Amino acid sequence: MSGFGELKAVLRIRPFRRLWAVLGLSSLGDWLGLLAASTFAAAQVDNSAAQGVAFGSVIAVRLLPALVLGPVAGVFADRFDRRLTMVVCDLIRFLFFASMPAAALIVDDSTLVIAWAAVATFIIETTAMIWTPAKEAAVPNLLPRARLETANQLTLATTYGITPVLAGLVLIGLEKLVVVIFGGGDVRPQGVEPSEVALWFNSLTFLATAITVFFGIKEISGRRTAAVERKPGMLKEFTQGWAFVSRTPLVRGLVLGIFGAFAGGGVVVGTAKFYAVSLSAGDAGFALLFATLFLGLGVGIAAGPKIVGALSRRRWFGLSIVLAAGSVLILALATHLVVAVAGALLVGVGAGMAFLSGTTLLGGEVADDMRGRAFAFVQMGTRVVLMLTISLSSVIVGAGGSRHLNLGFKEFEVSSTRPLLAIAGIFGVIAGIVALRQMDDKKGVPFFADVLGSIRGRPLSPDEPKAAQGIFIVFEGGEGAGKSTQVRHLAEALRGLGRDVVVTREPGATPLGERIRSLVLDPPEVTGEVVTPRAEALLYAADRAHHVASVVRPALARGAVVISDRYVDSSLAYQGAGRTLPVDEVSWLSKWATGGLKPDLVVLLDLEPAVGLARAGRRGDADRLESESLAFHERVRYAFLDLASADPSRYLVLDASLPADSLATGVLQRVRHLMPADEEFDIAEILEDVAETVTALTGDELTDELPSGGTRV
Ligand SMILES: Nc1ncnc2c1ncn2[C@@H]1O[C@H](COP(=O)(O)OP(=O)(O)O)[C@@H](O)[C@H]1O
Ligand SMILES: Cc1cn([C@H]2C[C@H](O)[C@@H](COP(=O)(O)OP(=O)(O)O)O2)c(=O)[nH]c1=O
Numbered sequence: 007m008s009g010f011g012e013l014k015a016v017l018r019i020r021p022f023r024r025l026w027a028v029l030g031l032s033s034l035g036d037w038l039g040l041l042a043a044s045t046f047a048a049a050q051v052d053n054s055a056a057q058g059v060a061f062g063s064v065i066a067v068r069l070l071p072a073l074v075l076g077p078v079a080g081v082f083a084d085r086f087d088r089r090l091t092m093v094v095c096d097l098i099r100f101l102f103f104a105s106m107p108a109a110a111l112i113v114d115d116s117t118l119v120i121a122w123a124a125v126a127t128f129i130i131e132t133t134a135m136i137w138t139p140a141k142e143a144a145v146p147n148l149l150p151r152a153r154l155e156t157a158n159q160l161t162l163a164t165t166y167g168i169t170p171v172l173a174g175l176v177l178i179g180l181e182k183l184v185v186v187i188f189g190g191g192d193v194r195p196q197g198v199e200p201s202e203v204a205l206w207f208n209s210l211t212f213l214a215t216a217i218t219v220f221f222g223i224k225e226i227s228g229r230r231t232a233a234v235e236r237k238p239g240m241l242k243e244f245t246q247g248w249a250f251v252s253r254t255p256l257v258r259g260l261v262l263g264i265f266g267a268f269a270g271g272g273v274v275v276g277t278a279k280f281y282a283v284s285l286s287a288g289d290a291g292f293a294l295l296f297a298t299l300f301l302g303l304g305v306g307i308a309a310g311p312k313i314v315g316a317l318s319r320r321r322w323f324g325l326s327i328v329l330a331a332g333s334v335l336i337l338a339l340a341t342h343l344v345v346a347v348a349g350a351l352l353v354g355v356g357a358g359m360a361f362l363s364g365t366t367l368l369g370g371e372v373a374d375d376m377r378g379r380a381f382a383f384v385q386m387g388t389r390v391v392l393m394l395t396i397s398l399s400s401v402i403v404g405a406g407g408s409r410h411l412n413l414g415f416k417e418f419e420v421s422s423t424r425p426l427l428a429i430a431g432i433f434g435v436i437a438g439i440v441a442l443r444q445m446d447d448k449k450g451v452p453f454f455a456d457v458l459g460s461i462r463g464r465p466l467s468p469d470e471p472k473a474a475q476g477i478f479i480v481f482e483g484g485e486g487a488g489k490s491t492q493v494r495h496l497a498e499a500l501r502g503l504g505r506d507v508v509v510t511r512e513p514g515a516t517p518l519g520e521r522i523r524s525l526v527l528d529p530p531e532v533t534g535e536v537v538t539p540r541a542e543a544l545l546y547a548a549d550r551a552h553h554v555a556s557v558v559r560p561a562l563a564r565g566a567v568v569i570s571d572r573y574v575d576s577s578l579a580y581q582g583a584g585r586t587l588p589v590d591e592v593s594w595l596s597k598w599a600t601g602g603l604k605p606d607l608v609v610l611l612d613l614e615p616a617v618g619l620a621r622a623g624r625r626g627d628a629d630r631l632e633s634e635s636l637a638f639h640e641r642v643r644y645a646f647l648d649l650a651s652a653d654p655s656r657y658l659v660l661d662a663s664l665p666a667d668s669l670a671t672g673v674l675q676r677v678r679h680l681m682p683a684d685e686e687f688d689i690a691e692i693l694e695d696v697a698e699t700v701t702a703l704t705g706d707e708l709t710d711e712l713p714s715g716g717t718r719v
């Protein structure tokens with residue numbers, strides 16, 4: 007479960023708290039009703055065959071309304087006042103639950119009593135089909151969006167965890183109570199059989215919820231009163247609902263995923279008995295598999311949000327379906343009970359997480375006026391899919407038995423449950439992937455990196471669109487590697503070609519950046535204190551964010567060539583490798599700051615730190631980073647080289663001890679490939695111009711400043 011504090015926070019919201027109490031009560035009623043109505047019907051007859059028929063017909067009658075009424079139930083929830091809809095439904099259920107034991111009191115003929123029980127159950131179920139979407143659609147209106155997930159955790163845990171157990175206990179308690187008060191079976195008066203008492207009790211729970219909703223949760227009413235007059239006819243609303251589900255990618259993806267999960271679940275349930283046999287695990291194995299499946303469900307619902315952290319809920323949903331279905335494949339292949347138990351646990355975890363994220367997405371992202379129909383659609387579909395897959399798969403498995411498989415070197419006994427589970431698993435995985443594609447809200451962001459990042463609290467965000475025309479070139483390297491010199495070279499060459507060139511740098515290309523630059527680079531004697539590593543990383547990131555947004559992107563957008571002296575790699579090398587902050591964190595920070603803007607080309611000027619520092623030293627006072635140890639600069643150098651080798655197509659690595667003009671040639675040659683074909687240029691000619699310009703600009707005959715070891719090309 008989410009933190010206790012979060013639970014308390016949702017329960018502090020009064021209308022939700024009351025609705026939760028109502029839900030707990032009516033769900034207790036539902037479970038009691040399910041148990042009691044069927045045992046009640048069975049108790050009316052003696053022989054076991056007739057008992058079976060009675061039991062079965064009550065169950066069937068509970069599923070039928072889903073087929074008949076499911077499609078229109080949502081129209082009620084969207085069209086009429088949801089509070090009144092809920093109240094009327096509860097009153098109907100109150101009356102019809104009471105009518106079952108009442109009928110037994112009045113009528114003597116047990117066939118009639120059973121028939122009435124079936125009719126009453128049918129009506130009760132029909133009502134539930136209308137009540138549930140109204141309730142589901144109302145919940146998101148009672149809560150802030152951020153609390154919806156926790157609220158759903160609480161609701162699901164109540165409906166599927168607490169109340170079924172409680173219902174069982176209540177039934178046992180009633181049984182004992184009846185015996186204590188009225189004595190054993192033969193001497194009891196009519197109408198107080200335990201199942202009858204349960205039905206009376208059940209009837210009262212619905213009266214209680216009707217009263218609470220009517221008087222206590224007025225907030226459920228009172229939405230968009232103005233829109234009501236403009237409502238189209240019911241039939242129109244119904245077709246609109248279908249159209250909405252089939253045309254909205256999010257809802258289509260959700261529906262597909264949920265149905266896939268339920269189909270997989272249905273096959274697992276339908277084949278479970280035979281599956282346990284195929285593991286030679288018997289009844290105890292069967293029970294164990296079921297128990298772990300439910301345990302997994304609980305874990306998925308309770309711990310899911312904590313585990314996936316900040317992951318996009320849409321992605322989480324798709325991932326959960328794939329996890330559940332993939333684990334069905336584990337079940338299909340498991341030859342040992344331990345493996346099967348692990349598989350069942352994972353099926354449960356995946357299904358529980360899918361259930362939670364699916365409900366939350368549906369509640370949070372479907373607009374209020376469509377929500378009832380969307381929930382009704384899912385409610386109907388899941389019941390139908392579940393019923394079909396459970397019955398079909400148990401029939402198929404029952405008929406299929408097991409086959410003897412001879413592979414020549416080894417022989418196997420393959421139960422027909424295995425291929426069936428495998429098919430269900432594959433089908434589910436495909437459904438999950440398709441669902442994910444339909445509704446992915448982070449297209450283009452690598453999936454697994456995002457999942458891992460999110461689990462660690464640092465989700466990746468989709469890149470902001472990059473302007474198509476401009477070219478972004480970055481120079482990287484250690485101190486004194488010659489970046490500024492090469493930037494000037496390249497800029498002049500491209501300007502000579504008539505290109506719009508923007509020369510910039512990090513840190514400090516903007517007025518804000520200037521101030522950040524002095525905060526981060528001025529020596530401690532000036533600033534009065536040493537910048538701590540994380541603060542340093544954040545300051546560079548802040549400079550970068552501002553720089554990209556106010557200088558780089560606008561220039562690229564108008565088609566300019568942007569040449570920057572340093573960019574993201576400097577942070578990875580200096581703050582990551584140099585300061586030894588975790589590189590993935592620094593990388594995430596930069597990605598966030600830049601909106602994912604990557605350079606088209608990074609020119610890495612690689613140089614021995616000692617040589618570079620000597621060159622830089624000639625420029626005067628060393629800044630904070632220049633005065634770091636040689637080991638620091640060694641780490642920085644190798645970090646740059648690692649980055650380049652990880653993505654060679656984007657990098658040009660040059661030996662910076664070469665003369666400046668030959669480096670410039672190399673750079674130009676590479677940059678040429680980035681230009682549109684019609685702008686290809688004659689290198690020799692431009693280089694001559696460039697050499698002249700640079701000499702004129704700097705006054706340096708650069709090529710004469712060759713350090714020893716440098717060679718002319
Ligand atoms: N290829 C080169 N060979 C020798 N000296 C160079 C070369 N490129 C630049 N220099 C000199 O090295 C010093 C630092 O160059 P600069 O371009 O400012 O490096 P950075 O911007 O990487 O710190 C300058 O005095 C510059 O003239
Ligand atoms: C952009 C950036 C620079 N730096 C450091 C590297 C440099 O030592 C310093 C300033 O860079 P720069 O202005 O390029 O200095 P120089 O001309 O001496 O190479 O900032 C980082 O540590 N992280 C970063 O993200």
